[in-house]
Amino acid sequence: MAYAxxxxxxxxxxxxxxxxxxxxVSRQSIWTRDAKSLGIxxxxxxxxxxxxxxxxxxxxxxxxxxxxxxxxxxxxxxxEKFVADEEKASEGxxxxxx
Numbered sequence: 001m002a003y004a005x006x007x008x009x010x011x012x013x014x015x016x017x018x019x020x021x022x023x024x025v026s027r028q029s030i031w032t033r034d035a036k037s038l039g040i041x042x043x044x045x046x047x048x049x050x051x052x053x054x055x056x057x058x059x060x061x062x063x064x065x066x067x068x069x070x071x072x073x074x075x076x077x078x079x080e081k082f083v084a085d086e087e088k089a090s091e092g093x094x095x096x097x098x
Contacts, residue, residue, distance in 0.1 A: 001050055001051060002050070002051065002052070002053045002056055003048060003049060003050035003051075003056070003079070004048070004049050004056045004059065004060070004069055004070075004075075005046060005047065005048045005049075005069070005070045005075050005078050005079060005082075006046070006047040006048075006049075006059070006063055006067040006068065006069055006070070007044050007045075007046055007067055007068050007070060007078075008044065008045045008046070008047055008063070008066060008067035009043070009044060009045075009066070009067065010043040010044065010045060012066040012067060013045050015062065015063055015066040015067065016032055016045070016047055018062055019047065019049070019059055019062055019063070022058060022059075022062060024052075024054065024055045024058050025049065025055045025058050025059045025062070027051070027055070028049050028050060028051030028052060028055045028056075029048075029049070029050040029051055030047070030048070030049050030050075031047070031048045031050075031082060031086075032045055032046065032047050032048075033045070033046050033048075033081075033082065033085065034046075037085070038078065038081040038082070038085065039081065040081075046078055046082070047067070048078075048079070048082050
């Protein structure tokens with residue numbers, strides 16, 4: 001499944017609401033994390049969209065200059081942090097309901 005990760009400036013975080021309102025993009029898996037929650041310095045917000053390639057392209061059109069799409073090693077590094085964060089959350093739920 002395709003995915004994209006965007007780095008969005010804190011001042012432009014309202015663009016995330018626009019992403020979630022779009023019919024095509026909103027049907028994909030969407031996660032947001034601020035930089036600090038991922039152990040990264042700065043004020044950025046990271047947006048991960050996983051799903052249909054067409055929806056990812058639509059998200060790129062909506063975001064335009066409000067953020068940058070991550071590529072290559074930087075994209076992989078941030079994705080690993082998203083995955084680790086999700087696993088940590090799942091483990092916590094397992095502990096509560098286990």
